[in-house]
Amino acid sequence: MAQKQTQHFVTIKGTKNGLNLILDDSCAFRDVINELDEKLSARHIQQTEGYTIxxxxxxxxxxxxxEQEEELRSMIHSKQNLAVxxxxxxxxxxxxAEAERKxxxxTTITRTVRSGQVLEVEGDLLLIGDVNPGGTVKAIGNIFVMGSLRGIAHAGSDGELEAVITAAVMKPSQLRISELISRPPDQAGTAVHEAECAFVRGGYAEISVDRIQILTKVRPNLTRL
Structure with missing residues (x-):
């Protein structure tokens, strides 16, 4: 009579960065906990004195x-030199999911943002209108102004350096992307009559302003609009 094969719910793989614990997602949580506890208590896991894995x-x-996450973390932390x-x-x-959706x-808004007003959204902002001097637009994602940007624009307000700012007329008093701030551009010389964009180049800690056509190169994955 053939011997019944034992089913394993936990796979342990060592990497250069530590351990990967691969847990079966089709069995009962208690089965995972019991097997993980047993395997982490094995002698070859315990031979790691002197440093944390x-x-x-x-x-x-x-x-x-x-509660399940806390139980898993507590059990792993109880083992010698292991940290999640x-x-x-x-x-x-x-x-x-709701936070990611937001x-x-x-968010498309048609209005003029006047001096002293602040318009803030959680995702991307598509403003069909102007931002007057003293007005502020702020977004966790990107900012697209289909008009004149003459006030303050702050994109990537939660720390996203990949965020961009575009405007049909780019004459801001201040541009901010994540925590980076740019000073107003030099207004001397020939006026620009085409849409422009502001972004952070990879490897640089400063905001660049260029023709909007460059976005297809610097942000090829910008396809939400």
Missing amino acids: TVTLKLGNRYLTT DRIDSNVISREE RSTV
């Missing part, structure tokens, strides 16, 4: 509740 948990399509560095999952919570939404 970082652990990455790979959950696949499994979603962890807050990252948890990777294909599944996100409803709250995370970040990826393009």
